[in-house]
Amino acid sequence: MAAVASEGQPLICWLEECRKESVPLVGGKCSSLGELIHAGVRVPPGFALTTAGYRAFMAESGLEREMQFLLQKLDCRDLEALERASASIRAAIEAQPFSEQLEDLVAERYRQLSVRCGIPAAPVAVRSSATAEDLPGASFAGQQDTFLWIRGADEVLHHMRRCISSLYTGRAISYRANRGYSDEQMAISVGVQKMANSYAAGVMFTIHPINGDRSVIVIDSNFGFGESVVSGEVTPDHFAVNKVTLDIIDRTISQKEICYTVDLKNQVSYAMEVPIERRNIQSLTDDEITELAWMGKQIEKHYGRPMDIEWSVDKDLPAGSNIFILQARPETVWAEKKTPRCAPVETSAMDYILAGMLAGRKLS
Numbered sequence: 001m002a003a004v005a006s007e008g009q010p011l012i013c014w015l016e017e018c019r020k021e022s023v024p025l026v027g028g029k030c031s032s033l034g035e036l037i038h039a040g041v042r043v044p045p046g047f048a049l050t051t052a053g054y055r056a057f058m059a060e061s062g063l064e065r066e067m068q069f070l071l072q073k074l075d076c077r078d079l080e081a082l083e084r085a086s087a088s089i090r091a092a093i094e095a096q097p098f099s100e101q102l103e104d105l106v107a108e109r110y111r112q113l114s115v116r117c118g119i120p121a122a123p124v125a126v127r128s129s130a131t132a133e134d135l136p137g138a139s140f141a142g143q144q145d146t147f148l149w150i151r152g153a154d155e156v157l158h159h160m161r162r163c164i165s166s167l168y169t170g171r172a173i174s175y176r177a178n179r180g181y182s183d184e185q186m187a188i189s190v191g192v193q194k195m196a197n198s199y200a201a202g203v204m205f206t207i208h209p210i211n212g213d214r215s216v217i218v219i220d221s222n223f224g225f226g227e228s229v230v231s232g233e234v235t236p237d238h239f240a241v242n243k244v245t246l247d248i249i250d251r252t253i254s255q256k257e258i259c260y261t262v263d264l265k266n267q268v269s270y271a272m273e274v275p276i277e278r279r280n281i282q283s284l285t286d287d288e289i290t291e292l293a294w295m296g297k298q299i300e301k302h303y304g305r306p307m308d309i310e311w312s313v314d315k316d317l318p319a320g321s322n323i324f325i326l327q328a329r330p331e332t333v334w335a336e337k338k339t340p341r342c343a344p345v346e347t348s349a350m351d352y353i354l355a356g357m358l359a360g361r362k363l364s
Contacts, residue, residue: 009052012105015045015191016250024272025050027129027189029062032328039302041295041325045116046124046193047109049160051131053102054188057164061096063089067168069151076174083170090165098157106160107153110192117194121151124265128166129189148266149195156192165189172258196324197313201226202281206243206296207330214306216243216249217293221283224259225269226310226326233271234258237283241293248289255279288313291323299328306331 009025010017018026018034026034030048038044058064069084098106113123126147145166147159166172167188178188202221207214220229220236228234234257240250256279260269284292292311300307310326 007121010050011053011056011102012047012109013050014041014047014109014344015193016216018048019310020135024131024187025052025189025239026191027187028329029127029327030189030191031129033191033193033301036325036328041299041328042321042323044194044196044324044326045113046191047113048192049102049106049190050189051189054164054190055064057096057098057102060099061093063092063096071173074173074177076177079170082174086170090170093165093168094158094161095168096161098161103157106157106192109158110153110262113192113194114180123149123151123195124156124324125191125193125195126150126156126163127191128163129191130167131187131189131206131320148269149262153265156361160192160327164188172184175347196245196312196314196326197316198225199223199313199322200288201312201326203312204311205306206290206300206309206311207331207334208240209331209333213222215243217243219284219292219296220290222256223274223278224261224272226312227260227269228258228271230310239284239288239289243293243297246290246293248286250288251282253280253282256283284313288323295323295325299325303328303330306334308332 008086013026015034016029016037019038020031020035021032022034025031026048030175033043033046048218067086067089072089074081074085097103100233105148110122113124114120125146125148145163150159155213167186200221200223202219203226204220205218208216208218217240219239219241220227221239222234222236229236235254236256237254238247238252240249241247242249256345258271260271261272262269295311296307296309299309307328308331309328312324312326314324
């Protein structure tokens with residue numbers, strides 16, 4: 001059974017087979033995850049339906065002709081017509097089965113992934129990874145869907161189609177039309193990645209997001225999954241780490257009233273109240289903070305620029321091998337700004353330390 005399209009591109013690939021140059025094949029998210037693996041960073045294992053697999057699905061289904069007919073005369077200013085067209089396209093995509101070849105390839109990779117994780121029918125995240133997420137002058141990121149705690153090959157296949165259909169939400173259709181992007185310029189990959197059963201999770205910046213200080217790493221953390229931190233539903237614990245010495249130079253332990261956890265029976269995440277006795281307890285140990293900061297430092301070194309990172313501490317695995325990076329992308333707020341320096345350009349660890357002393361920062 002061939003696993004490649006007629007043009008020689010793979011229909012399915014493991015994340016470790018992806019690199020930063022793989023964006024046309026697996027989109028921004030999956031190529032970034034593959035690049036992190038090659039940088040030696042711990043990432044939950046997974047695989048991707050490539051853009052070649054997406055195009056094979058669309059061509060074999062005959063859906064492209066139906067979509068062109070629906071979109072050809074669509075006035076995106078007519079919101080009701082836009083939503084009707086979107087609903088028709090999405091329903092058609094989600095009802096269309098994959099070819100037998102693609103179904104077999106996905107089912108086999110999912111079986112192999114479950115074996116690698118040591119979990120029968122391993123719970124996975126099914127994540128859209130569009131090739132146009134980083135086009136100049138456009139921001140497609142966040143317009144496609146992610147589904148969590150999916151189990152079983154049939155459910156994986158169903159949610160893959162839901163990810164593909166999210167390329168045609170009313171918002172996405174309108175955005176592309178207003179920016180002058182045709183559907184021919186769009187393709188999507190779908191990543192399938194082992195769910196991290198998070199004891200704690202959050203975000204990390206390898207630059208201070210408030211003042212642009214590049215000598216520190218900032219970590220925000222809460223119990224459970226990172227959704228509560230990313231969405232702003234809770235005030236997270238806040239840690240600042242010296243990038244050179246990896247000493248914790250500032251910490252704020254917040255009252256964390258809610259966190260997200262998993263309903264093991266239904267395999268869905270939900271918000272729950274943090275027990276009163278745990279609300280003011282530090283959500284990460286100092287050793288975990290130091291290891292996270294070290295990982296952030298390696299990621300920044302690999303990419304050569306400050307990074308915005310999502311991470312998780314998996315409670316199913318032993319300490320020392322349970323911190324995972326879920327996503328890493330370039331920091332954008334300070335990337336184009338020139339921040340004032342308190343000393344000449346630092347060329348060594350000692351230069352960083354001297355710069356911090358001149359600025360009055362605590363180094364240990």
